[in-house]
Amino acid sequence: MGKVTMTVNGRQMTAEAEGRTLLSTWLREGLGLTGTHVGCDTSQCGACVVHVDGQPVKSCTALAMDLDGAEVRTIEGMANADGSLSAIQQAFQDHHGLQCGFCTPGMVMAAAALLKENPKPTEAEVRHYLEGNICRCTGYHNIVKAVLAASGQDVSGLGIAAE
Template sequence: MAKLTMTVNGKTVSAEAEGRTLLSSFLREGLGMTGTHVGCDTSQCGACVVHVDGQAVKSCTVLAHDVAGADVRTIEGMANPDGSLGKIQQAFQDHHGLQCGFCTPGMVMSAAALLAENPKPTEAEVRHHLEGNICRCTGYHNIVKAVLAASGQDVSKIAAE
């Protein structure tokens, strides 16, 4: 066991972890930040996406020790300072981009990474960017609509599904 220190959602945090501890486990078990979900442990589903130094990563494939000292942002860090939903989270709620909610944290984090790179993506670009995130409930249409809405684009003519 070794003590790890990193910045998570703007705050410096420290906790003990074994060398084999995955970032997803460190966040959930070491820091009690359960918003990052683990769906597969094999990098297939994308439910565990977080940002490390501004890059979207699947936290179930990264060792916590490898990101010691890094700046990590989780779904908990996507809310506004007053605790209200952030722009992307609100768009997911407004446009019914979730059902069971299990994939939602990873989808929101992936969407945030896309919008940071490309503030006005096309529908095709959103669909391509979210290929690494699996949702078993929604069929993706409303997720894509939510991402487009979060980018400030008019989605009023996109039919609801």
């Protein structure tokens, strides 16, 4: 058991971790940041995606000890400084990109990484990028629409699910 320190959502945070403690467990149990969801524990579903040093990472596959000193951004750190929803979060709300909400934190984090890398993706590029994130409720159409809307693109004429 040892202490692990990371900058999480802009704040330096420290919590205990064993060598086998996963980043997702460290965030949820060590820091109380429960927005990062764990759906499968096998790196298949993507519900646990966070950003580590600016890159999307499935936190159920990363060891907290290995990331000592890293900069981590979780879904709790996605809101604007005034507490309002980020453009991506607002687009998910506006375009019904969620139902049960379990996959939503990972989807939002993956979408943020995509839009950082590719600010104006096509529908096909969004679908391809989100292949590592599973949603059992929405059918993905409105998630894709939300990501495209968050990129500033007009989604009113898209042939995907209506609002």
